[in-house]
Each structure stands twice: as C-alpha cells, then as structure tokens.
Amino acid sequence: MKHVELIGVSKSFEKQQNVLNEIDLSIEKGEFFVLVGPSGSGKSTLLRMIAGLEDITGGILKISDKTVNHLPPKDRNLSMVFQNYALYPHLTVEQNILFGLHVKKTPKKEQQKRLKETADMMGLTELLKRKPKELSGGQRQRVALARSVVSESPICLMDEPLSNLDAKLRAHMRIEIRRLQKKLGLTMIYVTHDQVEAMTMGDRIMVLNEGKIQQVGKPITLYNKPANLFVASFIGSPKMNMGKAVFSNQQLIIEDKLHLSLDRAEAAGIPKDKNLNIGIRAEHIFPGTHDNTTHELEVINVEQLGNETLITFEIGKELWTAKWLGQWNVHTGDKVAVSISMKNMSFFDADSGLLIKPASAEREQEVVAI
Amino acid sequence: MASFSLGKTMKYILLIFFALLFLMPVYVIIVTSLKPLDEVSLEHMWALPSSIDFSSYVQAVKELAPNFMNSVYLVIPATLLSALLGAMNGYVLSKWKFKGSETLFTFILFGMFIPYQSILIPMIQFIRSIGLYDTIPGLVLVHVVYGLPITTLMFRNFYANIPDQMIEAAKIDGASFLGVFRHIMVPLSITGFVVVAIWQFTNIWNEFLFAVTVTTNETQPVMVALQNLSGSQIVQWNVQMAGAVIAALPTLLIYILLGKYFVRGLLAGSVKG
Amino acid sequence: MELAEHKKRNRRKMTKDHWTAVAFLIPSVILILIFVYGFIAWTGYVSVSNWSTLVPDFSFAGLQNYISLFQDYRFQSDLRNTIFFTIFFIGLVIVMGLGLGILIDQKLKGESLFRNIFLFPMALSFIVTGVVWQWLLNPSTGFNQFLKFFGITPKWYTDTNILAGFEWGQIEFGVPVAIIAVVIAAAWQMTGFSLAMYLAGLRGVPDELREAARMDGASEFQIYRKVVIPMLMPITVSVIIIMAHMSLKIFDLIYAMTGSGANFVTDVPAVYMYETTFKGNNYANGAAIAIIMLLVVAVFIVPYLWNSRKGDH
Numbered sequence: 033m034k035h036v037e038l039i040g041v042s043k044s045f046e047k048q049q050n051v052l053n054e055i056d057l058s059i060e061k062g063e064f065f066v067l068v069g070p071s072g073s074g075k076s077t078l079l080r081m082i083a084g085l086e087d088i089t090g091g092i093l094k095i096s097d098k099t100v101n102h103l104p105p106k107d108r109n110l111s112m113v114f115q116n117y118a119l120y121p122h123l124t125v126e127q128n129i130l131f132g133l134h135v136k137k138t139p140k141k142e143q144q145k146r147l148k149e150t151a152d153m154m155g156l157t158e159l160l161k162r163k164p165k166e167l168s169g170g171q172r173q174r175v176a177l178a179r180s181v182v183s184e185s186p187i188c189l190m191d192e193p194l195s196n197l198d199a200k201l202r203a204h205m206r207i208e209i210r211r212l213q214k215k216l217g218l219t220m221i222y223v224t225h226d227q228v229e230a231m232t233m234g235d236r237i238m239v240l241n242e243g244k245i246q247q248v249g250k251p252i253t254l255y256n257k258p259a260n261l262f263v264a265s266f267i268g269s270p271k272m273n274m275g276k277a278v279f280s281n282q283q284l285i286i287e288d289k290l291h292l293s294l295d296r297a298e299a300a301g302i303p304k305d306k307n308l309n310i311g312i313r314a315e316h317i318f319p320g321t322h323d324n325t326t327h328e329l330e331v332i333n334v335e336q337l338g339n340e341t342l343i344t345f346e347i348g349k350e351l352w353t354a355k356w357l358g359q360w361n362v363h364t365g366d367k368v369a370v371s372i373s374m375k376n377m378s379f380f381d382a383d384s385g386l387l388i389k390p391a392s393a394e395r396e397q398e399v400v401a402i
Numbered sequence: 403m404a405s406f407s408l409g410k411t412m413k414y415i416l417l418i419f420f421a422l423l424f425l426m427p428v429y430v431i432i433v434t435s436l437k438p439l440d441e442v443s444l445e446h447m448w449a450l451p452s453s454i455d456f457s458s459y460v461q462a463v464k465e466l467a468p469n470f471m472n473s474v475y476l477v478i479p480a481t482l483l484s485a486l487l488g489a490m491n492g493y494v495l496s497k498w499k500f501k502g503s504e505t506l507f508t509f510i511l512f513g514m515f516i517p518y519q520s521i522l523i524p525m526i527q528f529i530r531s532i533g534l535y536d537t538i539p540g541l542v543l544v545h546v547v548y549g550l551p552i553t554t555l556m557f558r559n560f561y562a563n564i565p566d567q568m569i570e571a572a573k574i575d576g577a578s579f580l581g582v583f584r585h586i587m588v589p590l591s592i593t594g595f596v597v598v599a600i601w602q603f604t605n606i607w608n609e610f611l612f613a614v615t616v617t618t619n620e621t622q623p624v625m626v627a628l629q630n631l632s633g634s635q636i637v638q639w640n641v642q643m644a645g646a647v648i649a650a651l652p653t654l655l656i657y658i659l660l661g662k663y664f665v666r667g668l669l670a671g672s673v674k675g
Numbered sequence: 676m677e678l679a680e681h682k683k684r685n686r687r688k689m690t691k692d693h694w695t696a697v698a699f700l701i702p703s704v705i706l707i708l709i710f711v712y713g714f715i716a717w718t719g720y721v722s723v724s725n726w727s728t729l730v731p732d733f734s735f736a737g738l739q740n741y742i743s744l745f746q747d748y749r750f751q752s753d754l755r756n757t758i759f760f761t762i763f764f765i766g767l768v769i770v771m772g773l774g775l776g777i778l779i780d781q782k783l784k785g786e787s788l789f790r791n792i793f794l795f796p797m798a799l800s801f802i803v804t805g806v807v808w809q810w811l812l813n814p815s816t817g818f819n820q821f822l823k824f825f826g827i828t829p830k831w832y833t834d835t836n837i838l839a840g841f842e843w844g845q846i847e848f849g850v851p852v853a854i855i856a857v858v859i860a861a862a863w864q865m866t867g868f869s870l871a872m873y874l875a876g877l878r879g880v881p882d883e884l885r886e887a888a889r890m891d892g893a894s895e896f897q898i899y900r901k902v903v904i905p906m907l908m909p910i911t912v913s914v915i916i917i918m919a920h921m922s923l924k925i926f927d928l929i930y931a932m933t934g935s936g937a938n939f940v941t942d943v944p945a946v947y948m949y950e951t952t953f954k955g956n957n958y959a960n961g962a963a964i965a966i967i968m969l970l971v972v973a974v975f976i977v978p979y980l981w982n983s984r985k986g987d988h
Contacts, residue, residue, distance in 0.1 A: 083890060084889075085886050085889065085890075104889075105889045105890050105892075106889065106890075106891075106892035106893070106894075110890065111890065112886075112887070112890040114883050114886070114887055115883075116881070116883055118881070118883040118884050118886070118887035120884065120887075120888075120902055120906075121906065122905045122906055122908070131888070131891050131893075131901075132890075132891035132892050132893075135888075135891055135892050135893040135897055135901070136892045179887075179891070183891075410783070413778055413781055413783060414783065416778060417775075417778050417779070417783070417789055420775060420793070421789055421792045421793070424792055424793055424796070424863065425792060426811075427807050427808065427811055427863070430807070430810065430811060431807055434810070487702070487703055490699045490700075490703075491699065491700060491703050493699070494696045494699050494700050495700075498692075498696050500693075500696075504984050505984070506700070506704070507984075508980050508981075508983075508984050509704075509707070510703065510704070510707050511980060512711070512976070512977075512980065513707050513710075513711040515920055515972060515976040515980075516711065516715070516969060516972065517923070517924040517945070517965065517968040517969055517972055518924075519924070519926075519944075519945055519948045519949075519961075519964065519965035519968055519969075520714075520715050520718050520965040520966060520968060520969040521710065521711065521714035521715060521718060522718075522948075522952070522961075522965065523717070523718055523721055523952065523958055523961065523962055523965070524713075524714040524717040524718060524721075525710070525714060528714075547706050547707075547710045548710070550703050550706060550707060551707070554703065578691070578692055578695070579691075579692040579695040579696055580695055604798060607800070608799065608800030608801070608802070608803075609800075610800065610801065610802055610926070610927040610930070610931075611926055611927065611945075611949075614949075615949075615953060625800050625802045625803075628802055628803070628806065629802050629806070629930070629931050632806050632809070632931065639810060642806060642810075643807070643810070646803045646806050646807060649800070649802075649803060650798075650799050650800065650803045653798045653799065653800070654795070654798050654799070656798070657794075657795055657797075657798035658795075661791060661794075664794075664797075664798065665794070665871055668797070668867075668868060668871050669871060669872065669875055
C-alpha cells in the first residue's frame with residue numbers, strides 16, 4: 033500500500049523560488065526510505081513538508097490515500113526525530129518521552145505501559161529521572177528515538193539524526209535504527225547528506241539535487257546504474273573516476289591521455305558524435321598482471337588503510353583512484369601496471385549528464401542460505 | 403502555520419491597544435505643554451490646544467535653565483570617570499582571574515543593590531567635612547563612587563565576550579598587563595564604552611535622592627528643580643509639563659538615537675555573566 | 676640552571692603584571708570598602724544612638740529606635756504599603772512583560788516600533804513619571820474624564836480606603852486603594868525592562884523545540900504553557916529579584932507623585948527616612964529605617980548574588 037505519496041510537489045519561499053520542483057514520490061508501508069543529497073538540495077524541506085512544519089506551495093501530499101496538505105502536524109499521525117534531538121531541557125527523560133501522550137491526554141495507565149516498553153527497548157530504564165543536560169550525545173539520541181517509538185505512529189521522520197555523533201557511535205546507531213524499524217514495522221523517511229548512511233540503511237533511496245529528483249531506486253541499482261553524472265559521482269566511496277571521452281581511430285581516448293582499444297561489442301549503441309563522459313569505479317581499475325595489463329601509470333598518492341590500498345593517478349585534468357584489496361607495496365612516484373577495460377565503464381552524455389550505457393553488470397554473488 | 407492561533411488581526415489589535423495606552427501620557431504631556439494657561443483646565447485635559455503656544459516652554463526654560471546646566475556639568479565628568487574605572491576593574495576581573503577574584507567581584511557588586519538610604523547620612527557628613535557639600539563636584543564624587551559596581555559589572559560581562567585566546571596570543575607576543583589593555587581591550591571596547599556611557603548618563607541625569615540631599619537651590623540638577631516646580635503653591639500645569647519635557651529631552655534623545663545600546667545596557671544588568 | 680633562571684624571570688614578570696592588576700583594582704576596592712561597607716557600619720552606629728536633633732548625639736540607645744519604629748503608626752503603614760506595592764508591581768510587570776513579549780514574538784510587522792514604544796518610559800526619570808501621572812490620575816482630571824462615561828470615578832491616590840483591612844498593630848492592614856495608582860505609574864515605567872528580558876529569552880528558545888512539540892501534538896497554547904514559559908523561568912526569577920529590590924527602595928516616584936498621602940496611604944520607608952532625617956533632623960530614626968531597608972533588601976540580594984557566583988565556577 034502506498035503509505036506516503038507526493039504528486040507534483042513544489043516549494044518556493046519568498047526569497048527563493050523552486051526550492052523543490054515537481055517532486056513525484058511514493059513510499060510503501062514498512063519501507064525504509066532515504067532522502068539523500070548535498071546541503072541545500074531541499075531534502076530537509078521536503079521532510080518538513082511531509083511533517084507539516086512547512087507549507088506546500090504546489091502539488092498534493094497524501095498519507096494513507098488521504099490528502100493532508102492542510103492538516104496540521106498533530107493530525108497527521110507522524111513522529112519526528114530532529115537533528116539536535118530537541119529534548120525539552122526543563123523536563124526529565126521520562127517526561128520528555130511522555131510529552132506527546134501527555135498533551136494528547138492519553139490515559140495514565142496506557143502512558144505508563146508504553147513508557148515501560150519503550151524504555152526497556154531503548155535501554156533507558158536507568159535514566160528516566162535524569163535531565164537532558166546530564167546525558168551523553170548517544171543517550172540523548174536514544175531519548176529522541178524513544179519519543180518517536182512511544183507515540184506508536186506508523187510513520188517516522190528522521191532529519192539527519194546521526195550527524196552529531198562520532199563515527200563509531202554513528203556506525204552502531206545505523207544498525208540499531210534499522211533493527212528498530214524492522215521490529216516495529218515502521219515506515220521510515222530518513223534524511224541524510226551522508227551517502228554511506230543512505231546506501232547501508234535504505235530499502236530505496238532518492239537522490240536530490242537543487243530541488244529536483246536525480247534518481248530513485250534500490251541503493252545497489254543507483255550504484256551500478258547511476259541515472260546521471262550527479263548520482264554517479266555522489267554515490268560510492270571513493271568517488272567514481274570521471275573523464276572526458278572521445279572515439280577516434282578505433283580507439284577510446286580519455287582525457288586526451290588514456291588510450292583504450294575499441295571493443296566493438298561494448299561500443300555498440302553509443303553515439304560517437306556526442307560529447308561523452310565516462311565513469312569507472314575505483315575497484316574496477318585492476319592491478320595489472322602478466323597478461324592483462326593495459327596501461328602503466330605514475331602514482332601520485334598512496335593511502336594504506338590496512339584492508340585495502342587506495343592509489344591515485346593523474347589522468348589528464350582528473351585524479352583517478354584505484355582501490356586494491358590488501359596491502360600493496362606501492363610508493364609515490366612508482367610506475368604501476370593497471371588493467372582498465374571499457375566493459376567496466378559507464379557512458380554519459382556530457383551535455384545532458386544522462387546515462388547512455390552503464391558498466392556491464394557484475395555477476396551478482398549469491399549467498400546460499402542453508 | 404507557525405504562530406499563535408489567536409488570529410493575526412487580534413494580535414495586532416491587542417498590540418496597538420497597549421501601544422496607545424503607553425503613549426497616552428506622551429500625548430497629554432505634549433498637548434498640555436502647548437496650551438496657554440487659561441486653556442489648561444482639568445476638564446479639558448484631553449482637548450487639543452486651540453493654538454500652539456510655546457509660552458509655557460519659555461517660562462520653563464527660564465526656571466530650569468541653570469539647573470539644566472548643573473545636570474550637564476554633573477553627568478559628563480561622572481559618566482566618564484565611572485566608565486573608566488569600571489573598564490579597568492572589568493578588565494582585571496574578567497581576564498586576570500586570581501584566587502578570590504569572584505568573591506572580590508561580588509563584594510563590589512553588592513554596592514549596586516544597597517538602598518542608598520543606608521549610606522546617606524555618613525555620606526552627607528563626609529561631603530560636608532571635605533567642603534564639597536552643595537557643589538557639583540561633590541555630587542560627581544558621589545556618583546562616581548556608587549556607579550563603580552554597575553560599570554564594573556557591565557565591563558566585566560562585556561570583556562568576558564572577548565575570546566581569551568586573543569589575550570593569550572598577545573601574551574605570547576610579549577604584551578604585559580598594561581600592553582594588553584592598551585592595544586587590545588581599549589580598541590575593542592568602543593561598543594562597551596558606548597553602552598556604559600549611555601547607561602550612566604541616563605541614570606545620573608535621572609537620579610534624585612543624591613541630588614536632593616547633596617545640593618541645594620542654585621546648585622541643584624534639573625530633576626530636583628522639576629520636582630520643586632510641581633511642589634510650588636500655584637500649580638501651572640502647562641509649565642510643569644513643558645518642564646518635564648525639557649528635563650526628559652536629553653535622555654529621550656539618546657534613547658531614540660542610540661536605543662540599541664540602551665537595551666544592551668539594560669540586559670547587562672542581569673548579573674549572570 | 677637555565678630553567679630555574681627562566682622560571683624566576685617569569686615569576687618576576689608575572690609579579691610586575693600582578694602588581695599592575697592590583698593597582699588597577701585597589702582604588703575601587705578602597706572606595707567601596709569605605710563608601711559602602713564603612714558607611715553602612717556608620718549608619719548602623721547612628722541607628723543605635725540618640726541623635727535626633729541638629730546636634731549629633733552619639734550616646735548609646737541600644738535597640739530603642741528600632742523598637743519605636745515598629746510601634747510607629749507611620750512605619751507600620753509604610754511596611755504594609757511596601758508589601759502590597761511590591762506584590763502588585765511585580766505581578767503587573769511580569770504579566771505585561773511576558774504577555775507583550777509573546778505578542779511581539781509572533782513575527783508580526785513593526786516589531787521594533789512596538790518594542791520601542793513599550794521601552795521608552797525607561798529612559799525617563801521617576802520624577803518625570805511621577806509628575807505626569809500625578810496629573811493623569813488626579814481625581815478631577817486625567818483618566819477619570821473617560822471613566823466618567825462608565826459611571827466610575829475612582830479617587831486614585833487620594834483614596835484613603837483600605838480594602839479587606841483588619842487591625843494589625845496600630846494600623847489597618849489591607850490593600851490601600853491609593854497604592855494602585857502608584858503601581859500603575861511604576862509599571863508603565865518598568866514594563867519595558869521585563870519586556871526586554873523576556874524578548875531576549877524568547878529568542879533563546881530554539882525553533883526546533885517548538886517544532887518537536889508541534890509534532891508531539893501540542894497546540895500553540897500548550898506549547899507556550901508547557902515548553903516556552905517553563906524555559907523562561909530563570910528570566911522570571913531575575914526580573915522578580917531586580918524589580919523587588921527596586922520596589923523596596925522606591926523613593927523618587929512616590930515623592931514626586933503623591934508624597935506620603937493622606938493617612939500615609941502611599942508612604943514608604945524611603946520617604947519616611949528622607950523626611951525624618953532631612954526635614955525633622957531625627958538622624959537616629961532615619962538611620963534605623965535605613966538599616967531595616969538594607970536588611971530586607973539583603974534577604975533577596977545576598978542569595979541571588981551567591982547563586983550567580985557559584986554559576987561562574
């Protein structure tokens with residue numbers, strides 16, 4: 033069932049027109065949906081419009097098939113977790129959690145029941161009598177989450193809830209939030225600027241840029257088949273290696289520097305007369321072996337992460353990074369053998385930015401469950 | 403979406419109602435002060451004058467002019483001196499914390515809250531004994547001393563907002579206590595001085611208790627003279643109102659022109675730095 | 676060897692700076708010591724003396740002056756008046772300041788204009804205010820011209836009625852109606868202060884908090900009652916303390932507006948002190964009143980100052 037639906041939704045402010053432009057979107061019940069994009073892309077505004085904290089300039093917003101454009105937040109049966117947690121400083125943790133129920137005049141017995149369940153679930157039972165200023169960042173975050181959980185709203189909105197936490201805690205909370213969502217069957221709409229969060233948490237993700245949808249789909253789909261240049265460079269870490277490309281004399285020439293022999297089968301269907309950009313993922317610049325080396329490139333930077341090695345080359349005006357598993361004995365200035373082939377490249381129309389041909393699909397590694 | 407459900411018009415109506423209420427006395431003062439004496443009657447207080455008559459102002463100026471100047475001679479030196487001392491104290495207490503500096507600060511601050519009645523008698527005796535009774539310099543001395551706590555408070559809070567790191571950088575560069583004061587604090591203090599000066603100017607100009615006990619007759623500042631006007635036998639309301647306008651003019655002008663700094667001074671009066 | 680030399684040189688430089696700092700502070704500290712604490716002690720000394728004429732008389736009177744004061748009709752009236760003036764004045768200033776602050780906080784147009792209108796009386800002297808409101812609340816003039824249409828003509832500060840009075844000592848203990856007039860004038864002048872404080876505080880309540888409350892289902896009214904106003908509690912406390920200390924000492928306004936009033940209905944300790952000392956030459960009596968005033972103010976101020984100090988650590 034379509035739980036949340038946006039039809040042609042636009043938003044303009046007095047000072048800024050078209051912050052969001054003709055957004056069409058539908059989110060299924062129980063889905064973990066991520067809105068991701070750079071700052072200023074409009075993702076928080078979109079979330080706040082769903083919440084009812086901002087007016088909708090144009091278009092229709094439906095929740096459970098009911099048009100809710102003019103419904104105030106409290107009538108939309110949503111819950112929200114804010115970036116800075118928004119805990120009431122003058123109330124205890126217990127009062128913070130129960131604030132919503134208190135204000136809606138839920139019977140006391142019901143309040144206590146839900147409080148106990150939620151506190152147990154979030155590990156807050158010991159902290160109920162404390163005030164927010166006595167809590168650590170992670171504890172405050174859990175209280176903010178508890179407030180949502182206790183409301184038993186089927187839809188939960190999250191506005192960059194993890195951005196104020198340190199990296200380790202963030203990684204841990206990603207898992208916790210995901211588990212919570214699955215356990216309670218919530219429909220989650222999650223906003224973040226961090227593409228790693230988007231990739232790891234979303235059932236489906238939507239990339240936004242400058243108020244327009246760039247692509248919607250499963251994370252892995254956006255990774256393998258980015259719809260345009262923006263998505264290609266936004267998703268994936270390290271960034272997808274990009275370059276200008278031109279077909280000439282039976283060759284593909286990238287950034288006027290890298291020459292690849294033309295692979296007929298791969299080149300079919302790509303218009304030769306357009307301005308082209310290609311993209312190739314870091315893990316697809318393979319270390320060159322005896323029989324498959326295609327180029328020798330000079331290393332300008334090496335990063336040893338322990339489990340993998342990132343090696344940077346200069347390709348024309350671009351810097352390309354290769355990701356090799358393991359610890360490789362490579363140093364700046366070395367000339368290194370690599371294997372680059374057209375079949376790992378995605379082709380884009382340089383003028384429109386749109387995808388022409390994705391890299392050939394990798395064999396999906398299936399894990400057989402026993 | 404994001405405001406009181408009371409309806410915008412209702413809010414405007416309420417605000418305008420109260421604003422008019424607050425401005426009503428102004429209307430009355432101005433209207434009364436512009437009436438000739440025969441028109442000033444209790445029944446027609448609200449009526450506009452039949453013609454604009456400045457005669458009450460002429461008379462008020464005649465009566466109050468010398469006292470007005472007394473106030474000027476009082477306020478300017480007193481403001482400057484108490485501000486300077488306050489800046490010095492504020493600097494030390496905010497940037498050179500030593501053991502007991504907080505207690506010392508509280509010790510000084512208490513002086514701001516005491517009822518001046520509790521020091522009035524010895525103060526008069528003292529002023530008499532050093533021959534400054536019934537003089538403006540005597541009154542200046544009084545205001546400088548009792549202005550110390552508030553100016554110290556305001557400057558301490560003001561300087562607390564100057565990042566310690568700036569001072570530390572200067573110390574590493576070799577600046578001494580005085581050097582830091584001269585080269586960093588004072589140049590950055592212009593706003594602070596303006597706020598303190600406006601505050602002191604307003605308070606000292608408007609002050610009454612010290613003025614009425616330390617000075618008499620010709621030496622009195624304008625507020626005492628104004629009060630005397632209204633205590634006289636025949637109450638000429640139009641002259642009184644004109645007098646009130648004249649006496650209030652300097653502080654009002656400062657408020658209108660430099661209101662932003664006035665408000666800052668107001669808020670600095672809440673002790674929590 | 677070098678390290679020790681360096682340390683000594685540093686300590687010497689520190690000491691020079693240290694002495695300059697002391698030099699900066701010493702004048703003020705000495706002045707405060709003498710003119711505040713010393714003079715208070717002196718006033719205390721006078722209050723237990725017999726000095727009641729132009730000629731100083733420092734013979735010891737013990738607590739006699741205090742005892743007589745508390746049995747004095749005028750002083751008892753003063754205490755009563757001060758209590759009710761303080762309560763009504765603070766109440767009105769807080770309600771008005773908070774109410775107007777919330778209204779102005781509603782993101783309406785003309786915000787600075789309104790703020791300036793409510794604040795400007797603070798630039799005036801209490802004398803000016805007293806002179807003007809004496810005129811405005813004169814029973815034959817002023818507001819009564821309007822109120823005549825409604826059929827009521829209050830006697831304002833000439834009213835010697837005491838509401839809900841019961842006998843207490845020598846006086847009737849109740850609300851002197853006349854004090855209402857003075858409360859109005861004082862509130863007109865000082866509402867701007869609490870307004871400025873509350874406005875600053877309202878700005879300090881993060882939007883996110885109000886939005887979270889909205890999401891939690893609270894109405895705007897509930898948000899004010901349960902989130903915003905409780906968060907403004909520290910400001911309310913500050914305003915109460917500062918207004919209280921002001922109202923306990925109030926002198927200029929009363930002196931200019933009503934004087935002590937018939938049957939002392941608007942008299943306050945500060946006026947009594949002034950008149951008994953400088954008109955009646957009864958210095959010992961005046962000193963005793965002054966000390967009592969000081970002690971009452973200290974009850975509010977000392978805890979307030981002590982708390983602020985702890986906060987700084």
